[in-house]
Amino acid sequence: MDQKVLHPISSILEGEIIVPGDKSISHRAIIFGALAHGVTKITHFLDGEDCMRTIHAFQAMGVPIEKNKNNVIIKGAGMDALQEPLVPIDLGNSGTTARLLLGVLAGLPFHVTLFGDESLTKRPMDRVAIPLKRMGAKLDGREAGKYLPLAVRGGALQSITFEPVVKSAQVKSAILLAGLLATGTTKVIEKTTTRNHTENMLQAFGGKISVDGTKITVEGNQKLTGTDIQVPGDISSAAFFLVAAAIVPGSHVTIRDVGLNDTRTGIITVLEQMGVEIEVIEERHIGGETIGSITVRASSIKGIEIGGDIIPRMIDEIPIVALLATQANGKTIIRDAEELRFKETDRIATVVNTLKALGASICATDDGMIIEGNTQLTGATVDSHGDHRIGMMIAIASLITKEKVTLTNPSCINISYPTFFEDISKILN
Ligand SMILES: O=C(O)C1=C[C@@H](OP(=O)(O)O)[C@@H](O)[C@H](O)C1
Numbered sequence: 001m002d003q004k005v006l007h008p009i010s011s012i013l014e015g016e017i018i019v020p021g022d023k024s025i026s027h028r029a030i031i032f033g034a035l036a037h038g039v040t041k042i043t044h045f046l047d048g049e050d051c052m053r054t055i056h057a058f059q060a061m062g063v064p065i066e067k068n069k070n071n072v073i074i075k076g077a078g079m080d081a082l083q084e085p086l087v088p089i090d091l092g093n094s095g096t097t098a099r100l101l102l103g104v105l106a107g108l109p110f111h112v113t114l115f116g117d118e119s120l121t122k123r124p125m126d127r128v129a130i131p132l133k134r135m136g137a138k139l140d141g142r143e144a145g146k147y148l149p150l151a152v153r154g155g156a157l158q159s160i161t162f163e164p165v166v167k168s169a170q171v172k173s174a175i176l177l178a179g180l181l182a183t184g185t186t187k188v189i190e191k192t193t194t195r196n197h198t199e200n201m202l203q204a205f206g207g208k209i210s211v212d213g214t215k216i217t218v219e220g221n222q223k224l225t226g227t228d229i230q231v232p233g234d235i236s237s238a239a240f241f242l243v244a245a246a247i248v249p250g251s252h253v254t255i256r257d258v259g260l261n262d263t264r265t266g267i268i269t270v271l272e273q274m275g276v277e278i279e280v281i282e283e284r285h286i287g288g289e290t291i292g293s294i295t296v297r298a299s300s301i302k303g304i305e306i307g308g309d310i311i312p313r314m315i316d317e318i319p320i321v322a323l324l325a326t327q328a329n330g331k332t333i334i335r336d337a338e339e340l341r342f343k344e345t346d347r348i349a350t351v352v353n354t355l356k357a358l359g360a361s362i363c364a365t366d367d368g369m370i371i372e373g374n375t376q377l378t379g380a381t382v383d384s385h386g387d388h389r390i391g392m393m394i395a396i397a398s399l400i401t402k403e404k405v406t407l408t409n410p411s412c413i414n415i416s417y418p419t420f421f422e423d424i425s426k427i428l429n
């Protein structure tokens with residue numbers, strides 16, 4: 001069986017690392033590069049399994065995309081040059097590819113079948129299928145198009161005004177992408193601001209979009225122009241090392257060139273509130289995104305309550321924050337995070353069960369979890385359940401457990417962070 005035996009460390013974590021490119025931005029750079037006219041050059045692209053799904057989907061539509069490790073060149077010829085894919089498209093484990101691609105395919109005159117792995121097949125697609133049908137797309141699948149596999153017959157779309165019920169950047173982005181291919185003006189009015197990389201990147205490709213608080217407006221039939229995109233390091237990947245440095249006594253780690261877009265930095269706010277010594281340095285702006293370096297020192301941590309509008313700004317970091325909370329003085333309560341139930345696994349259940357198996361005192365609530373602090377974690381054999389963020393949470397936990405941890409099914413970590421274990425060894429002293 002695929003497994004990794006992880007031993008607790010007796011040393012500190014010290015030094016600097018650069019984490020791989022942001023997953024959300026890498027997906028979008030491929031999508032906009034494929035829809036644009038002219039050459040798009042992407043540097044520090046995330047060479048992970050999920051982003052490869054997006055590349056393969058557009059290659060299947062005839063877009064010339066060349067990748068050499070972390071550099072990608074797309075020779076776009078505009079939306080009209082895309083071709084109907086001849087075979088079904090495999091989306092693997094990638095929710096972002098599935099939802100954003102549905103937005104694009106809704107507006108193209110193709111018949112396409114999309115499918116994914118066991119986890120993706122259980123994740124809801126009706127959150128995008130329902131509004132896309134309102135725009136005129138024809139989609140069908142199990143339970144009237146709720147789940148993959150989905151058959152899409154795209155074509156002429158009408159613009160809509162849409163107020164998503166779920167707080168999801170994938171839903172917003174799917175409708176904005178469909179809006180680019182529709183006639184008229186499409187509006188998405190969010191309840192809470194979610195990550196805004198689609199909005200930023202559309203502008204980097206010469207597109208027009210207006211953002212007024214939580215109201216986003218896009219015109220159809222725009223011409224986009226290829227551009228150069230430098231992908232910042234992924235703050236969701238950096239989060240594992242920010243927490244590792246905070247909990248391993250004596251540690252001092254710097255993560256260079258991380259994306260610091262406001263819609264993603266909830267983790268920094270939470271670490272500060274939990275008493276972690278964290279500092280952002282060398283902040284600057286590149287291609288509509290903010291980038292900088294983050295320094296963290298091992299700290300005395302306190303339990304807090306986390307909920308409300310900060311949740312979408314740190315949704316993928318909640319598993320690693322739950323681990324941090326086991327080391328805090330006092331209790332941590334996480335609320336308003338019901339969206340975790342629709343990720344690669346039900347992340348409320350998986351985090352709670354996994355940390356319990358490692359000796360934590362933690363319980364699930366409908367929309368989050370309650371975690372007692374001051375716990376000595378113990379060794380155990382625990383499974384990633386095919387969820388990359390759970391796999392990495394377990395690996396960071398193993399740095400401070402009393403005994404060794406056996407992580408089964410570690411290879412899912414390649415979905416978002418193929419060099420994760422190499423990067424840990426770079427800062428182990
Ligand atoms: O738009 C994106 O790139 C993403 C949005 C989030 O999902 P939701 O939109 O479903 O919250 C996040 O969890 C996912 O990892 C990436």
Ligand SMILES: C=C(OP(=O)(O)O)C(=O)O
Nearest residue numbers: 093094095096316343344
């Ligand atoms: C939820 C995630 O990704 P996706 O929705 O793209 O599968 C994630 O990376 O944690």
